[in-house]
Amino acid sequence: MSKGKILVVDDEHLIRWSLTEKLQHEDYEVKSAGTGEDALKEVAEDLPDMILLDIKLPGIDGMEVLEKVKQSHPDTIVIMITAHGIIPQTVQALKLGAYNYITKPFDMNELIVTINNAFEVVALRRDVNKYRSEESKRYSIENIVGKHHHMQELFSMLHKVISSDTTSVLLQGETGTGKDLVAKTIHYSSARRNKPFIEVNCATLPENLFESELFGYEKGAFTDAKTQKKGLFELADGGSVYLDEIGDMPLSMQAKLLKLIEDKTFKRLGGIKDIKVNVRVIAATNKDLSAAVEKDVFRKDLFFRLKVFPIMIVPLRDRKSDIPLLIQHFLGQINMEYKKKMKGVTPEAIDVFLKYHWPGNVRELKNILERTVILAEKDEITTFHLPSEMFLPPPEETADGENVIKIPDSGVSLEEVEKKLIIQSLAMTENNQTQAAKLLNISRDTLRYRLKKYRIGNE
Ligand SMILES: Nc1ncnc2c1ncn2[C@@H]1O[C@H](COP(=O)(O)OP(=O)(O)O)[C@@H](O)[C@H]1O
Ligand SMILES: [Mg+2]
Numbered sequence: 001m002s003k004g005k006i007l008v009v010d011d012e013h014l015i016r017w018s019l020t021e022k023l024q025h026e027d028y029e030v031k032s033a034g035t036g037e038d039a040l041k042e043v044a045e046d047l048p049d050m051i052l053l054d055i056k057l058p059g060i061d062g063m064e065v066l067e068k069v070k071q072s073h074p075d076t077i078v079i080m081i082t083a084h085g086i087i088p089q090t091v092q093a094l095k096l097g098a099y100n101y102i103t104k105p106f107d108m109n110e111l112i113v114t115i116n117n118a119f120e121v122v123a124l125r126r127d128v129n130k131y132r133s134e135e136s137k138r139y140s141i142e143n144i145v146g147k148h149h150h151m152q153e154l155f156s157m158l159h160k161v162i163s164s165d166t167t168s169v170l171l172q173g174e175t176g177t178g179k180d181l182v183a184k185t186i187h188y189s190s191a192r193r194n195k196p197f198i199e200v201n202c203a204t205l206p207e208n209l210f211e212s213e214l215f216g217y218e219k220g221a222f223t224d225a226k227t228q229k230k231g232l233f234e235l236a237d238g239g240s241v242y243l244d245e246i247g248d249m250p251l252s253m254q255a256k257l258l259k260l261i262e263d264k265t266f267k268r269l270g271g272i273k274d275i276k277v278n279v280r281v282i283a284a285t286n287k288d289l290s291a292a293v294e295k296d297v298f299r300k301d302l303f304f305r306l307k308v309f310p311i312m313i314v315p316l317r318d319r320k321s322d323i324p325l326l327i328q329h330f331l332g333q334i335n336m337e338y339k340k341k342m343k344g345v346t347p348e349a350i351d352v353f354l355k356y357h358w359p360g361n362v363r364e365l366k367n368i369l370e371r372t373v374i375l376a377e378k379d380e381i382t383t384f385h386l387p388s389e390m391f392l393p394p395p396e397e398t399a400d401g402e403n404v405i406k407i408p409d410s411g412v413s414l415e416e417v418e419k420k421l422i423i424q425s426l427a428m429t430e431n432n433q434t435q436a437a438k439l440l441n442i443s444r445d446t447l448r449y450r451l452k453k454y455r456i457g458n459e
Contacts, residue, residue, distance in 0.1 A: 002029040004119055007048040009039040009065065010081060011057055015104075019052065022108050023115075036060030043069055043076075050077040050118065053098075055089055063093060070097040077118050081106075135197075139188040144181060145329045148319035157311050158182065162189045168261055168281040170246075170306040172289070173313030175428055176363030179284040180244070182313065186282060187240040195239030198232050203245040204434060210253045212269050221270025233266060233277050240280040246306075247287035247298065254299045257281070261305055281306075316358040316365065323353050323365070330366050334373045342373045345381045352386055357394035360428030367427050389424055419454045422447070426457070 006028045008019045016032040023030045033039040036057045055062040066078055080093045080101040090101050099118050102111055161169055171179045187197040216231030260266045261281055265274040283306050292298035331342050358364055372385040429435035437447040451457055
């Protein structure tokens with residue numbers, strides 16, 4: 001398959017011929033034209049991906065061809081061929097949208113490198129734009145489902161955050177309540193939507209990498225720093241940085257983050273220059289940050305700084321009236337994704353959904369629906385399809401607020417309970433073993449060992 005269509009436009013026959021030969025050899029599909037008029041005709045008949053365009057042509061010159069092509073086909077890559085290097089005309093061509101220029105006489109191999117690079121860059125650019133427009137559709141505020149008054153409050157807060165561009169935001173809510181979804185919605189609905197959204201999980205980033213990842217480093221800052229590297233804040237300039245699980249950010253980093261939020265500046269590791277960036281910080285946590293402040297593991301000043309715009313997402317069990325709506329929403333998505341025709345849920349099954357206490361919140365609801373739709377043979381979800389944990393009462397709370405599991409009079413199988421808890425932890429974390437192990441307060445190795453033992457998943 002050809003790597004792309006190139007039109008070579010030059011009045012010198014020898015140049016047209018040699019370029020055509022070489023480019024065909026490189027697997028490009030090549031056409032050529034000797035005048036501006038012919039070039040425009042060719043473009044109208046069979047639009048090339050790239051045009052190598054001599055500036056000086058008899059009749060309509062290269063500049064005019066460039067202007068016309070860019071007006072009608074802005075995506076076409078144009079590389080100018082000039083005899084004199086950078087002259088005012090070349091600059092003008094670049095301003096008109098030419099991608100680059102080459103100077104005659106040119107080295108064929110260098111030219112090929114320039115052309116290959118241009119194709120790569122343009123493909124990337126196209127991907128990024130496509131990705132961004134798809135993302136902004138996916139993360140528009142309409143895709144957050146909810147009618148409960150807690151959700152109404154969330155929406156009115158979101159509208160404020162989206163229209164005020166600079167403030168940082170703190171999202172608080174249990175796991176699975178929709179913090180990621182809200183963070184992305186804020187970014188992709190705001191004026192920053194065409195700039196990067198960069199996600200950092202503070203719980204999984206090792207402490208010694210925090211600073212170099214977020215702020216970057218100068219060459220020689222440490223033994224392995226062979227070249228300068230930009231940090232995530234610099235890469236996100238103009239956009240948003242999503243600091244997930246901010247409660248797990250080391251104290252030393254918290255001071256630096258505070259400075260960044262207040263002054264909008266930071267230094268690269270080993271650097272002396274202050275670098276200015278314009279990023280919105282969206283922080284999220286499922287921890288009680290004010291308790292962390294009390295315990296001196298989270299800085300009070302940073303907490304207050306982030307809390308200017310606090311968004312609380314309440315647990316699903318406190319907005320159960322939204323469950324039918326969410327079921328409908330997810331069934332639509334799941335049917336489409338798996339080409340199924342699941343119509344709905346029987347009244348008895350709805351009762352179970354409404355009684356259940358949803359420790360994994362909306363994520364758990366979505367996962368359970370997905371699992372049942374895949375397994376169910378009927379077009380309606382019945383109680384028969386639902387996982388057994390949904391029939392259990394919520395764990396009782398002791399006086400000091402800690403959960404205990406009560407053994408029923410009939411007794412339990414400890415292994416069964418353990419197995420269920422493991423399955424539940426995986427459902428709550430979308431099969432993230434590191435996070436599941438954390439929920440169970442065991443090491444990842446221990447979790448893997450048990451997965452194997454109970455033959456859960458692929459282990
Ligand atoms: N109100 C909602 N409407 C639609 N989908 C939601 C809603 N809340 C959460 N979800 C979906 O549930 C899943 C878990 O949400 P997520 O944002 O990852 O939660 P968190 O970051 O708080 O753990 C995601 O697939 C998300 O799209
Ligand atoms: Mg999350």
